[in-house]
Amino acid sequence: MDKFTTLSAVAAALPEANIDTDKIIPARFLKTTQRTGLGKYAFDSMRYRPDGSENPDFILNKEPWRKAEILVTYDNLGCGSSREHAPWALLDFGIRCVIAPSFADIFFNNCFKNGILPITLPREICEQLMSDSTMGSNARLTIDLPRQVVVRPDGEEVPFEIDPFRKHMLLEGLDDIGQTLQHETEIKSFEQKVAGERPWMPSITLD
Amino acid sequence: MAPRTLFDKIWDHHVVETLPDGTSILYIDRHLLHEVTSPQAFEGLRLAGRKLRHPEMTMAVVDHNVPTSDRTQPIEEPESRNQIETLERNVKEFGVPYFPLLSASQGIVHVVGPEQGISLPGMTIVCGDSHTSTHGALGALAFGIGTSEVEHVMATQTILQRPAKNMRVTVEGQLAPGVSAKDVMLAIIGHIGTAGGTGHVIEFAGSAIRGLDMAGRMTICNMSIEAGARAGLVAPDDTTFDYVRNRPFAPKGEDFEKAVSFWRTLATDDGAHFDKDVSLRAEDIAPSLTWGTSPETVLPITGTVPDPAQEADESKRAQMQRMLDYMGLEAGQKIAGTPVDVVFIGSCTNSRIEDLRAAAQVAAGRKVAEGVRAMIVPGSGLVKMQAEEEGLDQIFLDAGFEWREAGCSMCLGMNPDKLTPGQRCASTSNRNFEGRQGPGGRTHLLSPAMAAAAAVTGCLTDARELV
Known part of the structure; x- marks a missing residue:
C-alpha cells in the first residue's frame, strides 16, 4: 500500500448525499479477480452516456477535474454494499482523499485499507471546499496528514480528526495483517480459552 | 458488572x-x-x-x-x-x-x-x-x-x-x-x-x-x-x-x-x-414500499408520491426531483396502480420458504398479468426442494411465474437476470439504487405478498385486497 503523507491536488465536488457504492462502481463490473484496472468504471452511470461516450457535463470529465485526486461530497458517502471495488475504482482513477460530512462504515474502513484518506468535516466546511474546488486550476487543496489539516487555496487551515492507529498505518503504508500477526501469542491463548469454555462449538467439515 | x-x-x-x-x-x-x-x-x-x-x-x-x-x-x-x-x-x-x-x-x-x-x-x-x-x-x-x-x-x-x-x-x-x-x-x-x-x-x-x-x-x-x-x-x-x-x-x-x-x-x-x-x-x-432510489424513500401502499416542492432543503429537493425523474413518477400521484414490467421474488432479504409461502398465497388461482415477467428465485436449493414438496412451484407455474434456481439473481444483476432501461420492477430485494437491478432499471422494494400482488394485477397493489 502506498504511504499517505501530504497531498496537494485538484479537488472535485460531487454535491450529493448518499452516493452509494453501486454508483461508485456498478455490480456488473465486479467480475474481475484483480484489484487494479477499475478506474475506467468509476461513476459509470454519471460519467458515460448510454451509448458509451463521455458525458461532458460530469465534473470528472472536465478539465482540470479529470485529474482530481480529492473528492468532496455530502452525507453518507459510500453507503450500500461492502464492495472494496469502490475504493479500488477511486484509487485507480487517481483519488487519494475523500471528504464528506459523514461516511458509511464499511466504505470508510475500506478506504484506509487502500491508502485513501477519508476525512469527516462539517457540511458547511464541505460546502466551502466545494466552492474552492470550482476555481479551475487554482482549485488545489493540500491535505497534510501529519499535521491533520486541510489547507484551502487561500491558505486557511481546516483541522480534522483521525484515529491515531489509522493515521500511523497510512503514514507508514503498513499492512494490517503483519501488525495483527505480531499478536500471535494472544490469539493462540484466546483460542485455547474458548476451546475450554465453549467446547460445544462445532467445526465445519464436509465429507 | x-x-x-x-x-x-x-x-x-x-x-x-x-x-x-x-x-x-x-x-x-x-x-x-x-x-x-x-x-x-x-x-x-x-x-x-x-x-x-x-x-x-x-x-x-x-x-x-x-x-x-x-x-x-x-x-x-x-x-x-x-x-x-x-x-x-x-x-x-x-x-x-x-x-x-x-x-x-x-x-x-x-x-x-x-x-x-x-x-x-x-x-x-x-x-x-x-x-x-x-x-x-x-x-x-x-x-x-x-x-x-x-x-x-x-x-x-x-x-x-x-x-x-x-x-x-x-x-x-x-x-x-x-x-x-x-x-x-x-x-x-x-x-x-x-x-x-x-x-x-x-x-x-x-x-x-x-x-x-x-x-x-x-x-x-x-x-x-x-x-x-x-x-x-x-x-x-x-x-x-x-x-x-x-x-x-x-x-x-x-x-x-x-x-x-x-x-x-x-x-x-x-x-x-x-x-x-x-x-x-x-x-x-401498513404494507409499505419505496418510491425513490434510496431505501429510506418509504410509503405505505395507500400513500402518494411526495412533492419536492414541500422540501425546504435545496439539495434534498434537487435529489428528490432527480429520483422522481429517474423513477418516472409524478409528485402527488397515488403509488398504488403504477404499472410494473417485472416482478422479482428472491434475494437474501426474502427468498426463504416462509417468503415463498406468502407469495404463493396471493398467486394461488390467479394469473400473472399480461406483459409482466414474474420470477421466483428461491434462496437455496433446499428452499427450492421444500417448496416443491409443498406444491408451491406448481402454484407459481400455473400462475405464469418463472420458477428458477437459487442465487442472488436480479437483486444486483451480476448474472443474466437484469432489468432493461426504463423497466419498472416490484422487487423483494434490499436496494433500489439507480441501476442496481440493471442500468436504467426502476426498483420498488416491497414484501413477497406485495410483489405477488403486483404480478397478478400488473401494477403496485395493496396485497390485503387479494387475500
Missing part, C-alpha cells in the same frame, strides 16, 4: 486484546466466502506466503453471479465463469468447506449459513458482503467486510475494530393482518433514514419482533445495513433455539443443551445503556 447489551456481551466474548488506542483484535467464529469478494484476498494470501488459519471455521458458496436457469449447461459469461472457477480452485488449494453450484445445499450465502446451522447464536460472523447482517437474526454479531479484511480474517481469524455504539429499535404491539417483516423494516428505515444507524449495532426488540419467525427476523436484520447500521441483532430465544436444533452443523445432543444454556445468557440486561433508542408501534405499520 454494569448491565450490558446483547452486543456488548458478544463483543466481550470475542475480544482477544484491546490495543492502547482502543482498537480491539476481535476473534471471528465464522467466515463466509463467495466468488465476488474473495479472489483478491486469496491472491493476497498466496503472494504473502500465508496460510488460511482456520478452514474449519470458514465456508464458501457461489451465489452472486451464478445463472438461475439450467445449470447443467456451462456458464455462458466468461467473466462469471472465471470467478466461479477461481473460487473452486481457491477452496481446493486452501481446504475450505464448499457448497458447489450443483449441490442441493448451494444458495445465497446468507440463506445457506443459518439453514445449515453454520451460523449460530452468540457467534461473530463476517463475510465480504454487507448483507451479512442477516445472521444477526440468530443473535450473532454479523457484519460485512471489505476484501482486505477478508484477507485479514483468512490469515488471522480476527478483525481490527472499535466497538460500535448501541442502538435499540423497539416495535411493540400486534402487526395488522397482511403486514410482514419486510413492511416493518421498510417502516423502520423510512423512519430513521439510511444513515440512522451509522456507527451503531441495532438490537431489534419488542413484542412485534419477538413474535416474528426466524425468516422474518432475518428479513429485518438483513436490511440493518440499509439503515446504515454496522449490524442488526435479535436476542436468541426459544424461537431461535427451535430453529437451530438439528441443523446439519449445529451442536447435537448434550452439546446443544450446553450451547442453549450459554445462549440464554446473552440477552440484554435490564437497565443496559443504549446510545440511541427508537420506538415504533406495530399498529401504525
Whole structure:
C-alpha cells in the first residue's frame, strides 16, 4: 500500500448525499479477480452516456477535474454494499482523499485499507471546499496528514480528526495483517480459552 | 458488572486484546466466502506466503453471479465463469468447506449459513458482503467486510475494530393482518433514514419482533445495513433455539443443551445503556414500499408520491426531483396502480420458504398479468426442494411465474437476470439504487405478498385486497 503523507491536488465536488457504492462502481463490473484496472468504471452511470461516450457535463470529465485526486461530497458517502471495488475504482482513477460530512462504515474502513484518506468535516466546511474546488486550476487543496489539516487555496487551515492507529498505518503504508500477526501469542491463548469454555462449538467439515 | 447489551456481551466474548488506542483484535467464529469478494484476498494470501488459519471455521458458496436457469449447461459469461472457477480452485488449494453450484445445499450465502446451522447464536460472523447482517437474526454479531479484511480474517481469524455504539429499535404491539417483516423494516428505515444507524449495532426488540419467525427476523436484520447500521441483532430465544436444533452443523445432543444454556445468557440486561433508542408501534405499520432510489424513500401502499416542492432543503429537493425523474413518477400521484414490467421474488432479504409461502398465497388461482415477467428465485436449493414438496412451484407455474434456481439473481444483476432501461420492477430485494437491478432499471422494494400482488394485477397493489 502506498504511504499517505501530504497531498496537494485538484479537488472535485460531487454535491450529493448518499452516493452509494453501486454508483461508485456498478455490480456488473465486479467480475474481475484483480484489484487494479477499475478506474475506467468509476461513476459509470454519471460519467458515460448510454451509448458509451463521455458525458461532458460530469465534473470528472472536465478539465482540470479529470485529474482530481480529492473528492468532496455530502452525507453518507459510500453507503450500500461492502464492495472494496469502490475504493479500488477511486484509487485507480487517481483519488487519494475523500471528504464528506459523514461516511458509511464499511466504505470508510475500506478506504484506509487502500491508502485513501477519508476525512469527516462539517457540511458547511464541505460546502466551502466545494466552492474552492470550482476555481479551475487554482482549485488545489493540500491535505497534510501529519499535521491533520486541510489547507484551502487561500491558505486557511481546516483541522480534522483521525484515529491515531489509522493515521500511523497510512503514514507508514503498513499492512494490517503483519501488525495483527505480531499478536500471535494472544490469539493462540484466546483460542485455547474458548476451546475450554465453549467446547460445544462445532467445526465445519464436509465429507 | 454494569448491565450490558446483547452486543456488548458478544463483543466481550470475542475480544482477544484491546490495543492502547482502543482498537480491539476481535476473534471471528465464522467466515463466509463467495466468488465476488474473495479472489483478491486469496491472491493476497498466496503472494504473502500465508496460510488460511482456520478452514474449519470458514465456508464458501457461489451465489452472486451464478445463472438461475439450467445449470447443467456451462456458464455462458466468461467473466462469471472465471470467478466461479477461481473460487473452486481457491477452496481446493486452501481446504475450505464448499457448497458447489450443483449441490442441493448451494444458495445465497446468507440463506445457506443459518439453514445449515453454520451460523449460530452468540457467534461473530463476517463475510465480504454487507448483507451479512442477516445472521444477526440468530443473535450473532454479523457484519460485512471489505476484501482486505477478508484477507485479514483468512490469515488471522480476527478483525481490527472499535466497538460500535448501541442502538435499540423497539416495535411493540400486534402487526395488522397482511403486514410482514419486510413492511416493518421498510417502516423502520423510512423512519430513521439510511444513515440512522451509522456507527451503531441495532438490537431489534419488542413484542412485534419477538413474535416474528426466524425468516422474518432475518428479513429485518438483513436490511440493518440499509439503515446504515454496522449490524442488526435479535436476542436468541426459544424461537431461535427451535430453529437451530438439528441443523446439519449445529451442536447435537448434550452439546446443544450446553450451547442453549450459554445462549440464554446473552440477552440484554435490564437497565443496559443504549446510545440511541427508537420506538415504533406495530399498529401504525401498513404494507409499505419505496418510491425513490434510496431505501429510506418509504410509503405505505395507500400513500402518494411526495412533492419536492414541500422540501425546504435545496439539495434534498434537487435529489428528490432527480429520483422522481429517474423513477418516472409524478409528485402527488397515488403509488398504488403504477404499472410494473417485472416482478422479482428472491434475494437474501426474502427468498426463504416462509417468503415463498406468502407469495404463493396471493398467486394461488390467479394469473400473472399480461406483459409482466414474474420470477421466483428461491434462496437455496433446499428452499427450492421444500417448496416443491409443498406444491408451491406448481402454484407459481400455473400462475405464469418463472420458477428458477437459487442465487442472488436480479437483486444486483451480476448474472443474466437484469432489468432493461426504463423497466419498472416490484422487487423483494434490499436496494433500489439507480441501476442496481440493471442500468436504467426502476426498483420498488416491497414484501413477497406485495410483489405477488403486483404480478397478478400488473401494477403496485395493496396485497390485503387479494387475500
